[in-house]
Amino acid sequence: MAKIIINSDKCKGCFLCVSFCPKGLIKKSAKLNKRGLNFAEFDACGECVGCMQCAVICPDCCIEVYK
Amino acid sequence: MPKKKILISGNEAIAEGAIQAGCSFYAGYPITPQNELIAYMAKYMPKTGGVFIQAESELAAINMVYGASAAGARAMTSSSSPGVSLKQEGISYIAGAQLPAVIVNIMRGGPGLGNIAPAQSDYFQATRGGGHGDYHCIVLAPGSVQEAYDLTQLSFDLADKYRIPVMILGDGILGQMMEPVQLSIKKIGAGNPKPWELSGCKGRKPNIIKSFFLREGALEEFNLKLQKKYEIIRTKEPLYESLFLNDAKVILVAYGTMARIAKSAISQLRLAGKKVGWIRPISLWPFPQEPFCVKNKKVKYLVVEMSYGQMLEDVKLTVNGRQQVEFLGRSGGGVPGEEEIIKKIRKML
Amino acid sequence: MEKIFGSFKALYDVSTHYCPGCGHGIAHRLIAEVVDELGIREKTIGVAPVGCAVVAYDYWNFDCSEAAHGRALAVATAIKRVRPQNIVFTYQGDGDLAAIGTNETIHAANRGENLTVIFINNAVYGMTGGQMAPTTLLGQKTSTSLDGRQREKHGYPLKISEMLSILPGVHYIERVSLESPQEVLKAKRAVKQAFENQINNLGFSLVEILSPCPTYWELSPKESLDWIRDCMQKEFPLGRIK
Numbered sequence: 001m002a003k004i005i006i007n008s009d010k011c012k013g014c015f016l017c018v019s020f021c022p023k024g025l026i027k028k029s030a031k032l033n034k035r036g037l038n039f040a041e042f043d044a045c046g047e048c049v050g051c052m053q054c055a056v057i058c059p060d061c062c063i064e065v066y067k
Numbered sequence: 068m069p070k071k072k073i074l075i076s077g078n079e080a081i082a083e084g085a086i087q088a089g090c091s092f093y094a095g096y097p098i099t100p101q102n103e104l105i106a107y108m109a110k111y112m113p114k115t116g117g118v119f120i121q122a123e124s125e126l127a128a129i130n131m132v133y134g135a136s137a138a139g140a141r142a143m144t145s146s147s148s149p150g151v152s153l154k155q156e157g158i159s160y161i162a163g164a165q166l167p168a169v170i171v172n173i174m175r176g177g178p179g180l181g182n183i184a185p186a187q188s189d190y191f192q193a194t195r196g197g198g199h200g201d202y203h204c205i206v207l208a209p210g211s212v213q214e215a216y217d218l219t220q221l222s223f224d225l226a227d228k229y230r231i232p233v234m235i236l237g238d239g240i241l242g243q244m245m246e247p248v249q250l251s252i253k254k255i256g257a258g259n260p261k262p263w264e265l266s267g268c269k270g271r272k273p274n275i276i277k278s279f280f281l282r283e284g285a286l287e288e289f290n291l292k293l294q295k296k297y298e299i300i301r302t303k304e305p306l307y308e309s310l311f312l313n314d315a316k317v318i319l320v321a322y323g324t325m326a327r328i329a330k331s332a333i334s335q336l337r338l339a340g341k342k343v344g345w346i347r348p349i350s351l352w353p354f355p356q357e358p359f360c361v362k363n364k365k366v367k368y369l370v371v372e373m374s375y376g377q378m379l380e381d382v383k384l385t386v387n388g389r390q391q392v393e394f395l396g397r398s399g400g401g402v403p404g405e406e407e408i409i410k411k412i413r414k415m416l
Numbered sequence: 417m418e419k420i421f422g423s424f425k426a427l428y429d430v431s432t433h434y435c436p437g438c439g440h441g442i443a444h445r446l447i448a449e450v451v452d453e454l455g456i457r458e459k460t461i462g463v464a465p466v467g468c469a470v471v472a473y474d475y476w477n478f479d480c481s482e483a484a485h486g487r488a489l490a491v492a493t494a495i496k497r498v499r500p501q502n503i504v505f506t507y508q509g510d511g512d513l514a515a516i517g518t519n520e521t522i523h524a525a526n527r528g529e530n531l532t533v534i535f536i537n538n539a540v541y542g543m544t545g546g547q548m549a550p551t552t553l554l555g556q557k558t559s560t561s562l563d564g565r566q567r568e569k570h571g572y573p574l575k576i577s578e579m580l581s582i583l584p585g586v587h588y589i590e591r592v593s594l595e596s597p598q599e600v601l602k603a604k605r606a607v608k609q610a611f612e613n614q615i616n617n618l619g620f621s622l623v624e625i626l627s628p629c630p631t632y633w634e635l636s637p638k639e640s641l642d643w644i645r646d647c648m649q650k651e652f653p654l655g656r657i658k
Binding site for chain 2: 458461477479482483484494497499520523
């Protein structure tokens, strides 16, 4: 079992994490963050395996991974 | 340190003066007429544990000086006019980053490739910037080989004291001529760690060496800080020598090697009973104001340079219309001689 | 649960000015991770370029110097010669390292300076508005190659890493990319190797990182990574060059 925490205000909405999550657990949010952008949102109910691909590809260090 | 006198050329005296002042980094590129300086550094700098690099260009050399200074070393480079043109970007960065550095220009004829004969045609470049931005270098102009040695040592102290580039402005005659020099070690402050230097951030917050201030208002604020510094230097650091100002009707103004020729002309004229005086600015920036505070409105100045009138402008600005300022100059390797000067002064008297 | 990714001593926890999907953010983090893992933060001195990463020193938590455009390797040479016990690296873009700074690059490499060089190749000049770089691909449109780079007018994309590899003073050159998490991890290994080489006094070590510039490639962030994989890597093959 693992999880990630995304700092939604730091997120610039590049959505590379969305492309690379092998489980499709990250989605583009409907809401806007403080920057006025749609941000990457983690589905906490999903089965994250802690592969860290999202955090590794994130250019803005928005993602912390817990296992 | 043995208190001895040695016979040495101006170029070598500058190098030896730098080593004695604790210079521990030299980067340069060969160019006539200062090759003896780089050769001396190649031989003696490693012996003192310092770093010598023959860089791939004068441009690389000044950027190496930037790096060495950022790391806390007393750093120097030298060149001659065309090479100093290449260094102007680096000098602006050094001034903007508030790094201490010593840059030596043994001037030669220009513009362009010019020739290898002496000239004083880089005064504007040295004192007006050369590089971009509202900055200054302290500029010192030695008039003898001894003075070249002494002023080099002073340069390192001033550079450290004010975190400013200091330029030593010599010429091909000074660089090549040989005179006896009394050796001494100054080393004031050499080797003391600087709180801003890049040494690794152990035990402190990281240091950043930069001249880039993008935030609204930040660069203006920084420039005001620089201007305050320059004001202090203008007040405290002008250097000059003068003779016979109290009764002179014509005052000769010259610097560096030209001042020695001028002094010779003055001596001859004084022996002939002529009331002539002499001002030799030693710091060209800050330009000395004091000796030009002559009350007699009938006094005339004659500025003599190996150029077509560069220091002339500073003399005119300083005199500010109070008295007449005339000019005698030759360039492109031409050197005004005593006879020419005497002839001109006789006409002015 | 414990945190297995996301804390960096050598990187400040601040938002950067880089565009969404820009490779600089990843590259900065890789350097910080390596510096942390090697325990060298208090010895490290970075030299920042002129380019989008001109303010890299605002993101890294160690001593840094700015350098004039192209001159980082001259600055770094001197810092390392004066302080050989420190770890000194440059971080340079394609203009800084392979256009204006080519002379300083070649000669620092030729002298075999014991330095680590991180070369960010994104085939364009980002900071100044998307002009052609020495590494711009043939046919690639930029603001100064409006019809695409043409070999008759502009020459070929410059292979500076291959050029440097023939110099005996160069110890290590590897080209990596950021086109996927797997490649990012390989890039990190190369960056770590380049820093370890300096610690072990092995000489000039350069890592060329193919990096995305979505803004001036006019592609989305994911499309940019695909362009690296499908186009850039054909012109600039990955792998150990020396």
